[in-house]
Amino acid sequence: VTEGATTGYGYGVLGDYKSLKTYSANGTYYLYDTTKPMSGVIETRTANYGSSLPGSYSVDSNNAFTSTSQGADVDAHYYAGTVYDYYYNTHGRNSYDNNGATIRSTVHYGSNYNNAFWNGAQMVYGDGDGSTFDPLSGAQDVVAHEITHAVIERTAGLRYQDQSGALNESMADVFGYFVEPEDFLLGEDVYTPNKSGDALRSLSNPDAYGQPSHMDDYYYTSSDNGGVHTNSGIPNKAAYLTIQSIGKTKAEKIYYRAMSVYLTPTSNFSAARSALLQATSDLYGTGSTYNSVASAWSQVGVN
Ligand SMILES: CCCCC[C@H](S)C(=O)N[C@@H](Cc1ccccc1)C(=O)N[C@@H](C)C(=O)O
Ligand SMILES: [Ca+2]
Ligand SMILES: [Zn+2]
Numbered sequence: 178v179t180e181g182a183t184t185g186y187g188y189g190v191l192g193d194y195k196s197l198k199t200y201s202a203n204g205t206y207y208l209y210d211t212t213k214p215m216s217g218v219i220e221t222r223t224a225n226y227g228s229s230l231p232g233s234y235s236v237d238s239n240n241a242f243t244s245t246s247q248g249a250d251v252d253a254h255y256y257a258g259t260v261y262d263y264y265y266n267t268h269g270r271n272s273y274d275n276n277g278a279t280i281r282s283t284v285h286y287g288s289n290y291n292n293a294f295w296n297g298a299q300m301v302y303g304d305g306d307g308s309t310f311d312p313l314s315g316a317q318d319v320v321a322h323e324i325t326h327a328v329i330e331r332t333a334g335l336r337y338q339d340q341s342g343a344l345n346e347s348m349a350d351v352f353g354y355f356v357e358p359e360d361f362l363l364g365e366d367v368y369t370p371n372k373s374g375d376a377l378r379s380l381s382n383p384d385a386y387g388q389p390s391h392m393d394d395y396y397y398t399s400s401d402n403g404g405v406h407t408n409s410g411i412p413n414k415a416a417y418l419t420i421q422s423i424g425k426t427k428a429e430k431i432y433y434r435a436m437s438v439y440l441t442p443t444s445n446f447s448a449a450r451s452a453l454l455q456a457t458s459d460l461y462g463t464g465s466t467y468n469s470v471a472s473a474w475s476q477v478g479v480n
Contacts, residue, residue: 185241219257355432388410
């Protein structure tokens with residue numbers, strides 16, 4: 178019996194065909210991708226609607242992951258691969274630890290769970306309740322958001338509280354855009370499956386989804402670790418303005434350098450402005466690009 182890397186296929190959450198990097202051993206096919214350079218393995222598992230992690234490998238008997246319930250597994254696996262490729266090809270980073278760490282995802286976590294998270298060791302995806310969310314791995318920007326939390330943990334280490342926490346959330350959203358740049362919306366592919374045209378958040382118009390886009394409207398609260406999913410609208414808007422003025426190619430290099438070199442666990446919004454300006458200066462000098470970044474943060478009331 179052959180054992181080793183194989184290529185299978187499946188249908189994602191939205192019913193779309195996807196080719197999959199799988200692994201075959203004793204007649205079973207696993208969502209286990211050994212094809213990434215420098216040993217970064219990507220493996221996908223299922224919690225089988227329970228909450229114990231990491232759960233069991235997502236397997237199939239004929240390398241065709243085509244059942245409806247396998248859609249979440251297919252997309253978690255496929256999109257994790259695209260996010261690995263983004264960080265490796267664009268920023269030369271080999272997995273979230275820059276040392277080929279295994280990227281592990283577990284889907285079908287809990288029952289009707291309307292969220293996804295990085296738990297310090299792996300990604301975890303709920304199936305959603307079918308009204309607020311479809312299975313959350315069905316959105317590439319969600320997967321990029323979660324893997325970016327892992328990158329942040331190994332670089333800036335932004336504390337998940339108040340401004341540093343909102344910055345953590347914002348960087349996760351901003352790299353969600355860099356990986357899936359066709360719109361400035363977040364979660365649109367899995368959010369409210371019965372309603373089209375909406376999203377959970379928007380980088381271009383945070384206010385459309387209840388987020389502030391200026392420091393004057395900072396939301397002081399004790400919930401959600403100090404409103405990290407609300408106040409991320411302010412740095413998200415600054416990122417949008419930056420991308421609009423200098424373009425994605427320069428912006429993603431500036432953001433990656435700020436995240437990986439200058440930001441620290443206690444960086445607040447003002448420190449983020451400084452980190453991004455320093456990164457801009459390192460990469461592009463202090464001319465128009467620098468002025469555009471400075472202007473973006475001034476427009477959201479951060480100096
Ligand atoms: C378990 C505790 C909560 C962890 C929050 C994770 S990191 C998170 O931020 N998840 C994202 C998922 C996401 C990402 C992009 C687009 C849509 C949805 C998130 O924003 N969760 C919302 C629902 C929240 O927790 O308020
Ligand atoms: Ca999107
Ligand atoms: Zn998050």
